Amino acid sequence: MPLATRSGTPAEAVPALRRPQLAEARRVRAAELLEQGRPQTEIARILGVTPESVRRWKRRWEQGGTAALRRRPATGRPPKLADAQVEQVRAVLEQGAVAHGFESELWTLERVGRVVERTTGVALARASVWRLLTVRLGWSLQRPQRVAAERDESEIARWVAHEWPRIKRGP
Structure with a gap:
């Protein structure tokens, strides 16, 4: 591409x-x-x-x-997941949370950790799941926008157009 x-x-x-x-x-x-x-x-x-x-x-x-x-190889402990496993996890996560038995599409670190363990057999700590998502997969934190379930846009527009001017004028 x-x-x-x-x-x-x-x-x-x-x-x-x-x-x-x-x-x-x-x-x-x-x-x-x-x-x-x-x-x-x-x-x-x-x-x-x-x-x-x-x-x-x-x-x-x-x-x-x-x-x-020349550069020397990185020192330290090798990653728990091989590159092939990371790509396998990426494909599984892109299917969505509901496809893996969760009640909503919201991914949490705990949910991702469970799916990683089911997929690869490797248990990761929360910090390692975060590193997997942000460093190895290149994903970022996305927070769902909170909107009240009872919110009625037409009622809000009516209130702003009729009630608020009345309140602003005073008694």
């Missing part, structure tokens, strides 16, 4: 660089400039970083070459 610009014209489907990719590109560019024999202060000015960063990158580059400036 082609991307579109604000004017609606098709745009080239080139993925945007994320922050870690930009940082890596900056470090690799610093290595190229160091190979050219440019001064560290000039490299810092060109790349918009501090001279201390360039000195640190130079030490790493001298010890391990350009490969030492």
Whole structure:
């Protein structure tokens, strides 16, 4: 599916660089400039970083070459759900809450957690369900608009047109 610009014209489907990719590109560019024999202060000015960063990158580059400036894999505990499971959960959630036995279409963290556990067999804490929805699925919080069930728009319009002017005039 082609991307579109604000004017609606098709745009080239080139993925945007994320922050870690930009940082890596900056470090690799610093290595190229160091190979050219440019001064560290000039490299810092060109790349918009501090001279201390360039000195640190130079030490790493001298010890391990350009490969030492590449991104390293993320550390920490691996996610409980694999990417395929996340896509499976996305498809299941897009069916709606009623399709999964809930009485309304309102998704809560508890409901999503139950569906995730039924679908994948993995139990998630509320914070992990929130992270799944916002970070991995890219969804955002949507609150239903509260409207009184007894609200009668025609009665409100009649009151504003007839009663309010009478009250405003006074006795």
